[in-house]
Amino acid sequence: MPRFAANLSMLYPELDFLDRFEAAAKDGFAAVEYLFPYAYEARELASRLAANGLKQVLFNGPPGDWERGERGLACLPGREAEFRDGILKAIDYAAALDCPRIHVMAGLVPEGVERETVQPTYLENLRWAAVEAAKAGRDVLIEPINTRDIPRFFLNRQDHAHELVEAVGALNVQVQMDLYHCQIVEGDVAMKIRKYLPTGRVGHFQIAGVPDRNEPDIGELNHPYLFEVIDEVSAQCGWQGWVGCEYRPRRGAVADGTSAGLGWLRGLPRAARG
Ligand SMILES: O=C(O)C(=O)[C@@H](O)CO
Numbered sequence: 001m002p003r004f005a006a007n008l009s010m011l012y013p014e015l016d017f018l019d020r021f022e023a024a025a026k027d028g029f030a031a032v033e034y035l036f037p038y039a040y041e042a043r044e045l046a047s048r049l050a051a052n053g054l055k056q057v058l059f060n061g062p063p064g065d066w067e068r069g070e071r072g073l074a075c076l077p078g079r080e081a082e083f084r085d086g087i088l089k090a091i092d093y094a095a096a097l098d099c100p101r102i103h104v105m106a107g108l109v110p111e112g113v114e115r116e117t118v119q120p121t122y123l124e125n126l127r128w129a130a131v132e133a134a135k136a137g138r139d140v141l142i143e144p145i146n147t148r149d150i151p152r153f154f155l156n157r158q159d160h161a162h163e164l165v166e167a168v169g170a171l172n173v174q175v176q177m178d179l180y181h182c183q184i185v186e187g188d189v190a191m192k193i194r195k196y197l198p199t200g201r202v203g204h205f206q207i208a209g210v211p212d213r214n215e216p217d218i219g220e221l222n223h224p225y226l227f228e229v230i231d232e233v234s235a236q237c238g239w240q241g242w243v244g245c246e247y248r249p250r251r252g253a254v255a256d257g258t259s260a261g262l263g264w265l266r267g268l269p270r271a272a273r274g
């Protein structure tokens with residue numbers, strides 16, 4: 001089975017953020033990811049990781065003004081200086097948390113502007129981020145996201161993400177393949193895993209039930225089958241990454257907490273949470 005990381009931005013909403021580390025470890029996770037570390041001192045987060053024997057495997061660069069709806073700066077002409085400051089801050093956090101990857105959110109295509117118009121800005125920003133991250137020994141990830149959840153998001157499809165990674169041409173730029181978004185936008189998920197994982201350009205997976213982003217055993221995707229596909233292809237190509245559990249608990253959220261909804265994980269053959 002693949003190795004699973006708990007997404008602490010979505011799992012354990014019944015707990016304060018800093019208490020979610022212990023909860024994930026108690027549920028058997030060996031790794032965590034979350035959206036943003038910036039509201040906390042890096043040393044506080046590092047001590048939570050260490051106290052609970054957890055690895056940090058992913059977080060996002062600063063997204064711009066999240067409360068006002070911004071979802072990344074990478075494709076926004078005129079925001080390059082802010083983008084660069086954010087990437088440098090993220091690299092500092094990644095060093096302090098010993099986190100190998102940073103997800104750089106693409107941002108929204110401005111109203112009335114064509115996607116192609118902002119692509120040069122996106123590529124230029126990614127190239128710059130790749131160089132800075134490489135100096136610090138980190139990978140930069142880009143993630144196609146569906147437009148039902150984030151209308152006008154610049155990057156929606158796996159093929160576009162892989163074209164952009166090729167265009168940047170840096171070994172430390174990879175695709176964050178979120179199977180939830182992939183199913184909503186384009187489907188044919190198993191074949192896309194088979195197509196893209198052997199390229200060495202997939203840095204991380206994420207999962208959630210489709211369509212409602214709840215536990216992976218709710219909805220239209222057959223995750224045990226997809227995990228077998230990831231296992232089979234990984235065995236052939238040597239992929240050793242993580243699968244982030246990025247869903248909003250439905251089964252356990254109210255009565256018993258997130259743990260009660262983890263039956264899908266406990267039920268997997270040779271369940272590997274770390
Ligand atoms: O929404 C997702 O999917 C993510 O992985 C986030 O990092 C983007 O907000």
Ligand SMILES: [Mg+2]
Pocket residue numbers: 143178206246
């Ligand atoms: Mg995701």
